[in-house]
Amino acid sequence: MAGVRLVVQGDDFGMCHAVNVGTVQAFREGIVTQVSTMAACPWFTEAAALAREFGIPLGVHQTLTCEWDFLRWRPLTSGASLVGPDGTFLRTVADAQAAVTHEDAVRELSAQVEKFTAEGLTIGYLDVHMGASVPSAYDEVSAAVGKPFIYSPVEAQRFGSISTLSDQTDKKAWVLEYLDKLTPGVHLLVTHCAAAQPELGALHRPGSDTYRWAEEYRLSDQEIVLDPAIRQAIEDRGIELTTVQEAF
Structure with a gap:
């Protein structure tokens, strides 16, 4: 599988905090190569400190939404169109x-x-939390920063996400098949x-729309990225682990 690079x-x-702790472990002990970081969120300062300590390659996880029932974050600016009644x-x-x-x-x-x-962090790329709310804005900010909006250089057919696989899908088997x-490329x-x-x-409230995103999906993802068999499969196939900043 020469020429295959995987971010x-x-x-x-x-x-x-739980996401910060797990993500650091996933980077240091697992196969995670880069981390998308949410500057508007309450635990960003800790994330920034951890990134500096462990040399984690970062991107800006641009966010215009907040999906949780009980963890609610506010914009850094005062735009009236950004917020709900609360x-x-x-x-x-x-x-x-x-x-x-x-x-x-x-x-x-x-x-x-x-x-x-302002935290002294180097931006490797920009991407988006949950989905593209205002595509024109991402393009403008990306151009101003001079960093790629991640979903542009990585072709759609080369994108995978293990977080939302169906209940009937064995996550480990899916990743091994993936x-x-x-094919050669990034x-x-x-x-x-x-x-x-x-x-x-x-x-979240039990049974809310996002409850599986809070705990279930994240813990199963954590298990996968730390699984020695997954790392071994990457090595056996000659796949190069990389970052967007290194690859483009």
């Missing part, structure tokens, strides 16, 4: 697409970049890692 990304760094970000991409203006989005995403760089099918595999801490179960 393994951990999302939502800075969201909460003053926090809107809950869904669809809500944000319907409400957020280009101007408010650019101002907010630029502030997130500024907060990121690795088998990789591929992106997205994960959402977290340590098994009570904090995760407190993010």
Whole structure:
């Protein structure tokens, strides 16, 4: 499998302490190569300190939404279109697409970049939390920062995410098959890692739309990226682990 390069990304760094702890472990002991970091979130300062300590390659996980019931974060700026009645970000991409203006989005995403760089962190790339709410704003901020918006250079057919596989799918088997099918070029595999801490179960109401994202998906992703058999499969297939910054 000569010429196959794989970026393994951990999302939502800075969201909460459990995600920070799990993501650091996934980078240091597992196969995660780069980490998307949320500057608007309450645990960003800890994430920044951990990134500096362990030399973690980072991207800005641009966020215009907040999906949780009990963990709610606010914009860094005052754009009225960014928030719901409680003053926090809107809950869904669809809500944000319907409400957020280009101007408010650019101002907010630029502030997130500024907060990121104020911590002395190097930006390797930019991407988006949950989904693209205002595509024109991501393009403008990416051009201003001079860093790639990650979903542009990595072709769609080379993108994989292990977090939302169906209940009937064996996650480990899926990843092994995914690795088998990789072709020469740069591929992106997205994960959402977290340590098994009570904090995760407190993010949501039981049965809410996002409850499986809070704990179940993250803990199973953590298990996969730390699995020695997955790393061995990568080595056996001659796949090079890399980052977007190194690859483009």
